[in-house]
Amino acid sequence: MDLCRRFGLNVKNVRVxxxxxxxxxxxxxxxxxxxxxxxxxxxxxxxxKVVERIAKALDIHPAKLLG
Amino acid sequence: MDLCRRFGLNVKNVRVxxxxxxxxxxxxxxxxxxxxxxxxxxxxxxxxKVVERIAKALDIHPAKLLG
DNA sequence: ATGTGACTTACAGTCCGTT
DNA sequence: GAACGGACTGTAAGTCACA
Numbered sequence: 001m002d003l004c005r006r007f008g009l010n011v012k013n014v015r016v017x018x019x020x021x022x023x024x025x026x027x028x029x030x031x032x033x034x035x036x037x038x039x040x041x042x043x044x045x046x047x048x049k050v051v052e053r054i055a056k057a058l059d060i061h062p063a064k065l066l067g
Numbered sequence: 068m069d070l071c072r073r074f075g076l077n078v079k080n081v082r083v084x085x086x087x088x089x090x091x092x093x094x095x096x097x098x099x100x101x102x103x104x105x106x107x108x109x110x111x112x113x114x115x116k117v118v119e120r121i122a123k124a125l126d127i128h129p130a131k132l133l134g
Numbered sequence: 135a136t137g138t139g140a141c142t143t144a145c146a147g148t149c150c151g152t153t
Numbered sequence: 154g155a156a157c158g159g160a161c162t163g164t165a166a167g168t169c170a171c172a
Contacts, residue, residue: 021154023154034150035146044146045116114146
């Protein structure tokens with residue numbers, strides 16, 4: 001499984017565990033709702049800056065989302 | 068310190084510890100030497116696909132390079 | 135052996151929508 | 154609530170010559 005897909009699955013797991021919708025998380029991270037959807041499905045190739053913002057929005061260390 | 072700079076410093080540390088030049092690592096990762104230079108100095112904002120290739124070239128888990 | 139500026143092309147990321 | 158599409162803009166990918 002490639003890193004984008006793994007990242008997406010981790011984001012989804014943490015988001016759902018935190019009880020947020022994609023739209024809520026997208027707003028917190030400052031990205032578009034449709035983009036969050038793509039990221040979670042692993043069909044996008046996000047930059048480190050976006051990884052950093054999503055991690056912050058989820059209140060988790062960025063490295064955890066790649067593990 | 069932002070994630071791009073942290074990533075760059077980690078890449079440099081691991082590369083030097085492995086006894087490689089920027090050019091050797093760039094070749095292994097399939098990027099230009101000047102690009103590797105930018106990444107190590109944190110002046111680029113690489114995507115997860117690039118992170119994945121560099122991690123593989125360094126024979127290390129991608130998450131380790133964000134930690 | 136590395137830092138840097140300039141450059142073109144590919145795609146990251148947005149915003150409108152529909153299913 | 155989320156998957157998916159189309160059209161758009163900004164910026165990363167990727168390289169090169171030179172310092």
